[in-house]
Amino acid sequence: MSVRAYRVVRITYAEPSFNVYQDRKLVDFIEAESEAGFHSYLNDYGSGEVDVPLNVLRKAVRMASQLDLAEETVKLLKEDIAAAKSNKDESVTYSCF
Numbered sequence: 001m002s003v004r005a006y007r008v009v010r011i012t013y014a015e016p017s018f019n020v021y022q023d024r025k026l027v028d029f030i031e032a033e034s035e036a037g038f039h040s041y042l043n044d045y046g047s048g049e050v051d052v053p054l055n056v057l058r059k060a061v062r063m064a065s066q067l068d069l070a071e072e073t074v075k076l077l078k079e080d081i082a083a084a085k086s087n088k089d090e091s092v093t094y095s096c097f
Helices: 026-034 055-063 070-085
Strands: 047-054 093-096
Touching: 047 055, 047 070, 055 070, 055 093, 070 093
Parallel strands: none
Antiparallel strands: 047 093
């Protein structure tokens, strides 16, 4: 079996949902709650793609005050959850760079 490499034509990003360095409590929460963690997806420079299960994001939204999440971050996480649900996805992929 072979693996083929495709040229990327276009990648579209939404606005950032959270800041990996500033929203440490959220990132630590995702790390603890997700089976695969968070940091294991990132390279030495803190870049990479992270898949976060919807149930973890929903729980983070419910715990917004304990995680010190800004209202805007909560709003964006809710939008991420809604977008994933509309696509019948069970997780949200975040590209961190």
